Amino acid sequence: MHTTxxxxxxSNTIVLVIYQIDDTGLHQLYYQSIAAHLVACIQDRKMSEEGxxxxxxIIRGYLEKCQEMHVGDIYGDVTECGRNLVNQDAFLSAIKEAGLANxxxxxxxxxxxxxFYGTTLDCQIPDGLMIDIGGGSTEFVSFQNRKIQDAVSIPLGCVRLSAMKPDPSVSKEAIENMRLQHPSLSNSDMAIGVGGTIRACRKTVEAVKGNQQARFLTEDLLALYTGLxxxxxAWCKAAKExxxxxxxxxxxxxxxxxxAASQSFGIREFVSSEYGVREGFLLHFVLKRL
Structure with missing residues (x-):
């Protein structure tokens, strides 16, 4: 059995996932997520010593777990939290000094x-939009016939937004500016949602509505947002639980x-994917299947 x-x-969490890979696909053997909030350790584009x-x-602890489970190969990816640092070399060196060489x-x-590549494992929608709301950034992919038309990231995520004006206007302005530069990001009735914010939305809506499914309507999103x-x-209790x-x-x-995204793109319904950047990174950069 080969494990990776x-x-x-x-920006918000550091996650370890261990997979068994065979002819039938990827099988998750272990998952752990730690809320590091690294984006809060960045000041003037510099990651602090604390960060x-x-x-x-966290990485050392994860590598100990990998050793305990006799993992064959270990790879790491760094997303928005490391992209624009003035001390980027120091950040990457710290990661490698912890033992994560690759x-x-x-x-x-x-x-x-x-x-987007990760979502292909459980979402078979041919045309539409994909959105991933992370801690420090939000990613958008427009796709047709299950092929990427455009892929964009903006440096606004749930942790960064928590320190700003608490309504959709800030996000909507950033999205509209992005769309001016990327006109191929088309409107879509349907969007695939990735990440913790969208999963939390789905689970809370399910608790209040009493149904269990991977989809939720934009009207449910608006009811949850207004309710909180x-x-x-009712909404606060469901969210807390x-x-x-x-x-x-x-x-x-x-x-x-x-x-803000639903308003800008005319989204009426979201489908929540259980997969995302980690699986896509594995499929594209490690296994080179996509």
Whole structure:
């Protein structure tokens, strides 16, 4: 049995996933996510010593787990938190000093592409839009006939937005500016959603609506966003019971980005994917299948 681990170093979380890979596909053997909030350790585009040490500590723990499980190959990806650092070399060196030698810093376009490649494992929608709301950035992919037309990342995610004006206007302005530069990002009734914000939205809507499915309507998103903003007891209780404690403080800002995207692109329905950048990174950069 061959096993491969991916350590995904993001703005909000650092995630370890261990996969068994065989002729039938990818099989998740182990998953662990730690809320590192590295984006909060960046000041004037510089990662603090606290952030470097935090990343190292988590990575060392993950590598110990990989050793315990006799993992064959270990790869790492770094997303938005490392992209625009003035001390980027120090950040990547700290990661390698922790023992993660095989690491790749993804461009915004590469991150968006990997997100989309990951969703192909469980979403068979031929045409539409993909959105991934992370801690420090949001990725958009427009696709037709299951092929990427354009892939873009903007440096606004749920953690960054939590320190800004708490409504969709900031996100909508950023999306509209992005679309001026990328006119091939087309409107779409349907969007594939990736990441913790969208999964939290789906689970909370399911708890209130009483149905279990991978889809939710934009009207449900708006009801959740308004309910949490107005501290409606039913929505707040559902969120508290279905969203992890580290995700709750940044849920409303993340939903604000999702509301802005739905308004800009005319989205009526979201399909939540269980996969994303880690699986796409594995498929594209490691296995070279896509």
């Amino acid at each position: 681990a991916i350590i995904d170093i993001g 470097l040490q935090k990343a190292q500590k 690491v790749r810093l993804l461009t915004g376009e590469e991150e968006a592409m990997c997100d 903003k107005q501290e409606d007891p 279905n969203v992890t404690p580290d995700r709750l403080p940044v849920l409303v800002p993340g939903l604000g980005m999702l509301v």
